[in-house]
Amino acid sequence: MSLIGRAALLLAFAAALYAVGAALWSRRPGQHRFLISAERAVFGMTGVTTVAALTMWTGLVTDRFDLANVAGYSSRSLGWGYKLTAMWGSQAGSLLLWAWLLSLVSSLVVITNRRRNRELMPIVIAVLMGVGVFFTSVLSFITSPFETLSPIPLDGRGLNPLLQNVYMQSHPPLLYIGYVGLTVPFAFAVAALVTRRLDASWITSVRRWTVLSWLFLGMGIVLGSRWAYEELGWGGYWAWDPVENAALMPWLVATAFLHSVMVQERRGMLKIWNMVLVTLTFTLALFGTFLTRSGILSSVHAFGESTLGPYFLGLIILVLVGAFALLITRLPLLRSQNSLESYVSREAIFLYNNLLLVGLAFAVFWGTIFPVLSEAVRGDKITVGQGFFDQVAAPIGLALLFLTGVGPLVPWRKASRRELQRRFGPPLVVAVIALIPALMIASEGAHWWAAAALVLAAFTLTCIAGEFWRGMRARHQIGEVSWPGAFGQLLVRHRRRYGGYIAHIGLVLVIVGIACQGAFSSQADMALRKGQQGQVAGYTIVNEGGTRSQDDHKMSVGVALGLYDGTSRITTLTPGVDVFVPQMQRSSEVAIHTTPFRDVYVVLVGLTPDGLARLSVFVNPMMLWIWVGGLIVAFGALIAVWPARRSRAPSTIESGANGAARG
Secondary structure, X not given: OHHHHHHXXXXXXXXXXXXXXXXXXXXXOOOOHHHHHHHHHHHHHHHHHHHHHHHHHHHHHOOOOOEHXXXXXXXXXXXXXXXXXXXXXXXXXXXXXXXXXXXXXXXXXXXHOOOOOOOOHHHHHHHHHHHHHHHHHHHHHOOOOOOEOOOOOOOOOOOOHHHOOHHHHOHHHHHHHHHHHOHHHHHHHHHXXXXXOOOOHHHHHHHHHHHHHHHHHHHHHHHHHHHHHHHOOOOOOOOXXXXXXXXXXXXXXXXHHHHHHHHHHXXXXXXXXXXXXXXXXXXXXXXXXXXXXXXXXXOOOOOOOOOOHHHHHHHHHHHHHHHHHHXXXXXXXXXXOXXXXXXXXXXXXXXXXXXXXXXXXXXXXXXXXXXXXXXHHHOOOOOOOHXXXXXXXXXXXXXXXXXXXXXXXXXXXXXXXXXXXXXXXHHHHHHHHHHHHXXXXXXXXXXHHHHHHHHHXXXXXXXXXXXXXXXXXXXXXXXXXXXXXXXXXXXXXXXXXXXXXXXXXXXXXXXXXXXHHHHHOEEEEEEEOOOOEEEEOXXXXXXXXXXXXXXXXXXXXXXXXXXXXXXXXXXXXXXXXXXEOOOOEEEEEXXXXXXXXXXXXXXXXXXXXXXXXXXXXXXXXXOHHHHHHHHHHHHHHHHHHOOOOOOOOOOXXXXXXXXXHOO
């Protein structure tokens, strides 16, 4: 099995290397046949990396403890689902997943561009396979997932108990799909620069790839935060951990790119800026992979000490230097076709949006890397606390929330005062109404930013609802379509526009949930014997007795808690603590009672032999809306990228609705 895996990776390295050479050679006159050969090499790489991945999974499922990766991250008692998950529990296994996903994505790029972008494809393949050469060389010559052990252990150490969670079965693969997918727009951008085809056609080719990569990366972040909320037992979901930040940064810059490309498509502006954003997005994706494998920062998500940091750092430098050197040589060809005519226009709003998103990404980058810089310069590692990130993110988040509502209502080029008054009248009225309870909230606890988030959320949701209302009304009146039918037509015929609006609604809910949880959460520590009770935020917790159990693999303690609202019993919560024997590692089993308005979150800190339960109880308002908002964002993104039917001449009804929805 080790020989099969190693041979497959060596063949993958050879196929990727050949694909780079053949693709570049095909650009010479009369050598087009080498492009076909390079495409076949891409398929070949996909085939052999698939063999390598299946070999690793087979080893995990069949308990092949002669493989170091299997012995170190699996065991006989581990369920088969977690045995599959163990592949990305290790550093080498996660890199194998990266390489395999890259090969699949590269094959999809080749298949979908068989009859288009033929001038770009040699460079696109060379870039994709160049990244493939890096990962397969690392797997073949530096850290192989198929290293063997001697003597062979009877059983493995098992998967880290913290990773034995349903969200960790999906969170890392989603992140990796996002990271890998961001290679595609970068490859097309480099191809456009090399071939001097710098119109908007390359953007059209990568728009769907970018949205899908952004979607997978975002869902990976959301599921990762849910994992942290359920598994780490500290009452929160986001701690600005370095590896959390590593996933957030490319997502922020990709969000900026998705907005700014609309300006280039519509107005022929921001061409240089879009090239910079694509390069930064891909570089930050590599930077996230570097952080988890360099060992320079401590994180619960990282792989600890590693020798791979210099290799990833070298790749990042190569990408930055090469891309920006190429960009500088093409600057005369990247001049904007138009200029900004008004600071109150849609293109201006998108520019402000971009500056805020990139500014937030830079602040997160600086706060993440500052401990390393301080240690290198001063010899002392100065940790940047959560307060720094919160202070930076809160005002930028509020500004982005405001622009989310303003952007759709402001027309391109310039806006007249009369048009602005007509469109912003209802949202401003709703915002003023929402201001009254918001001021009461702020006065009670000085939570000004949470109050501002609620006001801006009301304003933004009204703006988005107005856009849906205008489009539906036009279709309903002109085409005599029912209101549900009019709504469905908007989504079907204008997927990108209204799918984006739905994603914005989800984002508003996420921000509201974050603001309310940060401002109004409550926490209490209790020590209760059986029959005793404690109070927190209007709830009563009653200790109804503890439990203890033990088997060959873990020792468990738990406690049954009655949860009451006044005199009404709500439910029974059963938090616990597991100690896994092979790793001698402790894992909290938190108990969570969720309602639309708040979570009651209980952690068992300890249980003494005489039945004294030490508890940490958190009451977190509006937590559900963070997860619901994330699902709505995903739903909107899927609508936006769903393939449209073949274009046809617009009917009178469609023209009228388009005119009503245009702004």
